[in-house]
Amino acid sequence: MSTEKEKGFLPSLWAALSSLRLTIPLLIVLAVASIFGTLIPQNGTPEEYLRIYKVSTYKILRILGFLDMYHAGWFIFLLALLSLNLIVCSLKRWPSVRRFFSQPEIKPDEGQWKATAPGRRFSLSLSPKDSLARIQGGLLHAFARPRVLQDQGAWYLFAEKGKLSRLGFYSIHLSILIILLGAMIGSFFGFRGYVNIVEGETADRIFLRSGQQVQPLGFKVKLEQFSVSFYPTGAPREFKSTVTILEGERKILTEPILVNHPLTYKGISLYQSSYGVASVEKVVLEVVERASRRGFTLSAQPGVRVEIPGSPNSLVLNRFIPDLQGMGPALQGTLLEGERPVENLVILQSHPEFVPQRPGRFEFRIRELQPKYYSGLQVNRDPGVWVVWAGCFLMMAGFYMTFFMSHRRIWVRMMEKKGETQVEIAGSSHRNRADFERELDRVGRSLSEPSLRGEKENTKGDPA
Amino acid sequence: MISARLVSAVTFLYLACAVLYFVFLAFRSDRLGKLATGAAWVTLIVQTAAILLRWVESYQMGIGHAPLSNMYESLVFFSWCIALLYLLWERKLKSRVIGAFALPFAFAFNAYASLAPGISARIDPLIPALQSNWLHAHVITCFLSYAAFALSCAVSIIYLVKLREERKGEKGEDVTGLFPALDSLDELIYRTIAVGFPLLTIGIVTGAAWANYAWGAYWSWDPKETWSLITWFVYAIFLHARVTRDWRGRRTAILSIVGFVAVIFTYFGVNYLLSGLHSYA
Numbered sequence: 001m002s003t004e005k006e007k008g009f010l011p012s013l014w015a016a017l018s019s020l021r022l023t024i025p026l027l028i029v030l031a032v033a034s035i036f037g038t039l040i041p042q043n044g045t046p047e048e049y050l051r052i053y054k055v056s057t058y059k060i061l062r063i064l065g066f067l068d069m070y071h072a073g074w075f076i077f078l079l080a081l082l083s084l085n086l087i088v089c090s091l092k093r094w095p096s097v098r099r100f101f102s103q104p105e106i107k108p109d110e111g112q113w114k115a116t117a118p119g120r121r122f123s124l125s126l127s128p129k130d131s132l133a134r135i136q137g138g139l140l141h142a143f144a145r146p147r148v149l150q151d152q153g154a155w156y157l158f159a160e161k162g163k164l165s166r167l168g169f170y171s172i173h174l175s176i177l178i179i180l181l182g183a184m185i186g187s188f189f190g191f192r193g194y195v196n197i198v199e200g201e202t203a204d205r206i207f208l209r210s211g212q213q214v215q216p217l218g219f220k221v222k223l224e225q226f227s228v229s230f231y232p233t234g235a236p237r238e239f240k241s242t243v244t245i246l247e248g249e250r251k252i253l254t255e256p257i258l259v260n261h262p263l264t265y266k267g268i269s270l271y272q273s274s275y276g277v278a279s280v281e282k283v284v285l286e287v288v289e290r291a292s293r294r295g296f297t298l299s300a301q302p303g304v305r306v307e308i309p310g311s312p313n314s315l316v317l318n319r320f321i322p323d324l325q326g327m328g329p330a331l332q333g334t335l336l337e338g339e340r341p342v343e344n345l346v347i348l349q350s351h352p353e354f355v356p357q358r359p360g361r362f363e364f365r366i367r368e369l370q371p372k373y374y375s376g377l378q379v380n381r382d383p384g385v386w387v388v389w390a391g392c393f394l395m396m397a398g399f400y401m402t403f404f405m406s407h408r409r410i411w412v413r414m415m416e417k418k419g420e421t422q423v424e425i426a427g428s429s430h431r432n433r434a435d436f437e438r439e440l441d442r443v444g445r446s447l448s449e450p451s452l453r454g455e456k457e458n459t460k461g462d463p464a
Numbered sequence: 465m466i467s468a469r470l471v472s473a474v475t476f477l478y479l480a481c482a483v484l485y486f487v488f489l490a491f492r493s494d495r496l497g498k499l500a501t502g503a504a505w506v507t508l509i510v511q512t513a514a515i516l517l518r519w520v521e522s523y524q525m526g527i528g529h530a531p532l533s534n535m536y537e538s539l540v541f542f543s544w545c546i547a548l549l550y551l552l553w554e555r556k557l558k559s560r561v562i563g564a565f566a567l568p569f570a571f572a573f574n575a576y577a578s579l580a581p582g583i584s585a586r587i588d589p590l591i592p593a594l595q596s597n598w599l600h601a602h603v604i605t606c607f608l609s610y611a612a613f614a615l616s617c618a619v620s621i622i623y624l625v626k627l628r629e630e631r632k633g634e635k636g637e638d639v640t641g642l643f644p645a646l647d648s649l650d651e652l653i654y655r656t657i658a659v660g661f662p663l664l665t666i667g668i669v670t671g672a673a674w675a676n677y678a679w680g681a682y683w684s685w686d687p688k689e690t691w692s693l694i695t696w697f698v699y700a701i702f703l704h705a706r707v708t709r710d711w712r713g714r715r716t717a718i719l720s721i722v723g724f725v726a727v728i729f730t731y732f733g734v735n736y737l738l739s740g741l742h743s744y745a
Contacts, residue, residue, distance in 0.1 A: 020708045024701055031697035038687040038694075038738055070685045183683070192681065231527070231589045239592055259592035260678045271680035272592075378680040388682060392669045399662035 018088040026082050033078070037069040083180060086173050093169070100166050100407065106149045106158040108411045112426040120425035120444040128155050128414045131421040135412055135447060142446040143410055143439075157412040165405035165431070171398025178391030185384030191215055192382075197223040198278040198374040202246070206379045217268060217379070220246040224254065226275055226373040234326015239272050241375040257377065267381055274376030280320045283331065284368035285347070290361060297367060305336070313337055313361065315345075320371055327351055329369065335360070406431035410443060423447065467521055468585040470514035471540055472578045477507040478543070478571035485563035492642055497560045501551070504567060508547045511574070515540060518587065527589035532603040535735070536585050539577035541603070542731075545611035546570040549659075553615065557652075561643050565618035598674030606667035606692075610727050612660030613699075616653050617724035620717040623649045627714060650712055653720050661699045668692050687738040691730040698723040 016022060040061060041048065049058045049067065065072025124131045132148070132155055139146040139159050146159040193206040193215055202222040205214050224242040231237050238258060245252040245265050257263045262271045285298045287308065300306050302317045317333040324330035328350035335343040348354060349366045356363070408429040415422050425444050429436035484500035518531040531537040550566040577583060626643050643649065671689070672682040683689060702719045705711040711719075 020704065023704055024709070027697050027701045027704070031694045031701075034690050034694050034697070037685065038690045038734070042685065233589065235589055235591055237589065237592070260596040262677060262680065269680060271678075273680070380680045382681075385676065385682060389673070392672070395665060396662070396669070399665060403658045403662060 014088065017085055018092045020089065022085050023082075023089070026078065026085060030078055030082065033069065033075060036066060040066050040069070042070070043068050079180065083177055086176060090170060090173055097166050097170070100163060104147070104158065104160065105409075106147055106411075107151060107156045108409075108426060108428075112411060112428070113413065113424055115426070117441075117444075119441060119448075121423070122444075122448040123417070123420045123422050125420050128416050128421045131414055131423065132157075135414065135423065138447045139410065139412065139443070142443045146410075146412070153415065155414040157414075158409065160407065160409045162405040162407050165401045165407050168398045168400075168402030168405070171394050171401060173398075175391045175393075175395035175398055178394060179388050182384040182387030182389075182391055185387055186382040187384075190380065190382040190384065193379045194273065194376060195221070195379055196274075196276075196374045196376050197221065197241075197243075199223050199226055199372050219252070219266065221270065221377075222246060223375050226375040228275060228322065228373075230323055230326060230328070232326075234323070239275060241272055241275075241377065243270070257375075267383065269380050269382075271378040271380070272375070273378040275322075276374055276376070277320050277322055278372045278374040280331075280369065280371045282368070282370065283317060283366065286365040286367045288363040290363060302331075308362070311361075313342075320369075322371065322373075324348065329371065331366065331369070335362070406436070408436055408439070410440065412447070465518070465521055465585065465587070467514045467518035468578070470510060470517065471574065471585070474507060474511045474514060474540075474543075475571065475575045475578050477503070477510060478547070478567060478574055481507055482564065482567040482571050485560065485567055488560060489564050489642060500563060501554065501560060504547060504551055504563070508544070508551060511540070511544050511547065515544060522587045525587060527587065529590045529594075530600055531587075532599060533590055533594055534584075534588060536577050536583050538603065538607065539573050539583070542607050542610060543570045543572075543574035543577070545607045546573070546614050549608070549611045549615055553656075559644060562615070562619055562622065562652075565622055566615055569614045569618060593678055596674055596677060598670055598677065602667060602670040602674055605663050605670055609660045609663035609667055610731065612656050612663060613720075613724050613727050616656035616660065616720045619649055619652045619656060620720040620724075623653065623717040624714065624721075627717075646713065650716065653717060654706060657699055657702060657720060657723070661696075661703065664692070664696060664699070668696065688730065688734045691726070691734050695723060695726040695730050698726050 041052070044067065046058070049061075053061065061067055065074060069075055124134070126134070135157060136146055136148065139157060144159040144161050146157040149156040149158070191208055192210075193208040195203045195206040197203045200223070202220050203217075204220045205216045207213070208215050222244045224244055226242075227238075227240050229237045241257045242254065243257055243263065244254040245263075252265070255263050257270055257272050259272045262269045264270075280302050283300045283302070285300060286295065287298050288295045289311070294310070296309065298306060298308065298315070300315065300317050302320060305314050305316045307314045314336045315333055316336065317331050319332045321330045321332060324346065327348055330349065331345075331347045333345045333347065334341045335345060343360055345360075345364065347364045347366055349369055352365050355365055406429050408427065410425065410427040413424045413426075415424075425440065425447065427436065427440045427443075481500060481504045484496065484503055488496040488500050515531055518537070519528075522528045522531065532541060546566065547570040550563065550570070554560055554563065578585070622643055623646065626646060626649065630646070644652070668689075671692070675684065675686075675689075676682040698719065702716060702723060705719065706716050
């Protein structure tokens with residue numbers, strides 16, 4: 001009978017989970033799966049997928065959860081497995097790390113002394129007892145405050161630095177768990193939705209991204225005004241929604257929401273996300289008939305045909321364009337003669353100078369145009385976000401501890417030999433050994449100096 | 465624009481530096497080495513001036529912003545980070561042999577910025593999504609990490625070349641004899657990644673913080689975010705394999721090159737091949 005079988009299912013599961021052999025394949029599987037997630041468009045509509053894939057491929061991808069992969073059961077399972085692996089590995093490693101804190105090795109293995117370099121072994125012509133104060137002070141000055149132990153006629157001193165770096169591993173791995181916990185809090189207790197509000201109107205509920213459900217806000221949001229501005233190049237400069245938060249009929253605050261400048265009220269954040277033209281209620285055009293130089297004004301409404309007086313023509317404004325290639329707002333329309341379209345028109349609001357260049361029977365200029373915008377706001381509540389930031393902060397601290405600190409330990413042994421005190425220095429560092437060797441040399445020199453810095457002048461003459 | 469012309473000049477200067485470092489490798493002359501180092505520092509200073517000048521020029525145009533906002537600017541900054549990190553490492557390690565492999569990276573990215581037809585050197589105003597102070601923290605940490613990974617990739621290439629030569633039994637006969645011992649190269653790969661990995665993490669975290677302000681979610685599995693995570697996974701695998709499973713040498717060198725391929729894909733591939741919110745650099 002094999003020992004594996006005797007161990008039973010649970011212990012062998014524990015062994016598998018606690019093994020680092022599991023960590024690397026898990027990370028590889030997560031990385032490869034994520035690659036697929038970036039190659040296959042996520043959360044598209046069936047029409048979008050059928051444009052790229054065959055029906056059979058689409059069905060397979062849907063069944064395997066590749067179309068919303070990062071929320072698919074198997075992906076979450078992989079993350080859960082990674083977390084479990086991380087927890088078990090950490091627990092398994094804890095006793096050996098805890099020892100550095102609970103029972104520091106004041107007296108090292110015999111082996112440590114064998115490797116003592118020549119500069120780190122010297123004699124002092126004092127008794128061990130008298131040398132003790134001096135070495136203690138020296139270590140404190142050159143390295144860290146030592147602990148002392150007397151054992152079998154020898155004195156042992158032990159000082160350490162950077163012990164915290166032993167915990168770097170825990171900080172990083174714990175931080176990953178905290179970040180995942182924050183993400184879970186967000187997905188269970190938060191929501192993510194959107195709302196489109198037309199200027200002057202009020203919303204008190206939003207649509208959730210998942211499943212088109214409606215979420216009441218608990219307060220009201222009124223869009224006072226939306227504005228968009230452009231650079232001379234035509235690139236957008238600023239999208240701004242000025243909103244008022246209302247509780248019942250009481251105005252609480254009025255503030256702008258811009259991209260990179262959300263508004264948070266009662267834990268719910270509103271972000272500028274999109275905009276559009278809800279309607280153009282009334283347009284007043286100045287029309288000039290070129291042949292007769294006859295001028296008059298014309299009121300129009302998008303989508304409604306208007307006769308041009310004194311002519312067989314009529315005009316339909318098809319569309320309002322908030323910004324036509326950087327030239328500002330424009331109306332697009334069709335000029336008809338009877339039932340026959342004779343001309344396609346683009347009328348720019350801010351560039352009347354183009355009008356004379358355009359051929360045609362009439363000149364059109366916009367005298368009055370008041371589009372009514374709607375603003376698309378992303379509306380989120382995520383109570384887990386601060387947990388995520390705490391996790392991120394812990395991770396940074398963990399990296400600092402792991403990569404930029406090292407646990408350095410120095411031991412000193414003092415033994416009496418022919419009336420003198422033999423001093424030996426040993427040390428260990430779990431990282432950057434070359435740098436530590438230099439530090440150890442420096443400490444050795446400092447301890448073996450005839451006079452330690454910091455001591456008083458009058459001790460200099462002593463026959464030490 | 466004077467700054468763009470300076471950047472073009474920097475391309476040729478970096479090419480000259482790379483050649484100098486190669487010549488230094490071939491002739492092993494200390495004087496040549498000093499010349500190469502001097503040339504690299506001068507080039508870095510000229511490049512710094514070009515970047516600062518571009519910053520000034522953007523203010524003169526009335527659309528002032530730090531030159532970190534599009535493909536052109538990020539490429540020049542990437543090249544600058546590589547040269548800076550390399551030169552700092554050269555000082556610390558007192559060894560110039562990696563230069564012949566590191567400077568070509570600085571050259572390549574700067575050359576791509578100034579010569580590729582699809583990349584415009586025009587200074588554009590900041591679109592609303594980029595109008596944030598997070599831009600600086602995010603871009604600087606990301607590109608410093610990319611630069612550290614570029615160096616680790618350079619050292620990994622040296623490692624693999626040297627390993628092949630040693631296996632052929634021509635030890636010390638050619639230029640590979642001048643490279644540090646395999647063990648030190650292996651250590652150097654680890655140390656560059658030990659710098660790059662925390663920086664990449666900060667880059668991802670600052671990106672998440674920014675996304676939380678701009679898009680309302682710290683993580684939305686946008687292709688760029690996902691690829692940065694994939695890159696993070698690759699280097700996490702590297703660190704775990706090396707520290708806990710005692711992988712050394714060839715296997716970790718290959719992992720480090722795979723990691724840099726992921727970096728390059730995160731940087732370029734996502735922009736050119738996939739669509740997402742990060743359509744700008």
